[in-house]
Amino acid sequence: MGTTGSKKGAYTQEEARPFHDKLRVLRARVVGDTTHLAEGALNQSRGESSGDLSKMPIHMADIGSDAYEQEFSLDLLAAEQATLTEIDSALARIEAGEYGACVNCGKRIKKTRLHAIPFTPICIDCATERDQESRG
Template sequence: MGKTGPSKGAYKTEEAQPYLERLRVLRARLVGDATHLADGALNRTGREAAGDLSKMPIHMADIGSDNYEQEFSLDLLAAEQATLAEVDSALARIESGEYGACVECGHRIKKSRLNAIPYTHYCIDCATKRDEESRG
């Protein structure tokens, strides 16, 4: 919405504290997962990961499997990085006093939703509306 200053729907600092801790733990896990996925996808083939370091030719199907696994890992990495960006955004909203307020309507996001998705930007009504608009 582009508001300046705390939103009326935002949680007070002490109310946001449990989410701050959860977001920090989630962020640390995502960074570790992303690093592991990047190392696996970009640095080693399936044969190398299995310990086969020989230079003997391999079957074309093995190359296809390696390529598929690498592409799958890169897709997972992209998803992890997108979630990491959402977590960083939520941490910034806590810092600015905007956490817990829907960025669309400004109303308070219910704690049950934040417990499920602590990095969400939207209340359930606005999220549902956005989802319907993107499908139709």
């Protein structure tokens, strides 16, 4: 893994190791999910999935259902890709010796939060503040 904790509030490489391992496993799962979603959304229509090779839908509602399912899959794919970006950023922070330090205030992110969301770049206080600002 790279250098030792160089940023105030960051975990040392040894402290970050369990999170590094967790992030690698999570990354592999998300990559698999995105591959599956992409294949499903872009390559297969209702007819192909049921074995019907005819491109003509039986009913107009089928067209709407197919479009909805494809749009839903593409939305899920976008969310998974955003998560993948966050995971990669967290892995980069580990390598840089900055993992565990809130990118907003620099305080140490509690391990309980990192166990729940290992790719989070911000502490609970900054997350709460951000959520309150977005609501009001």
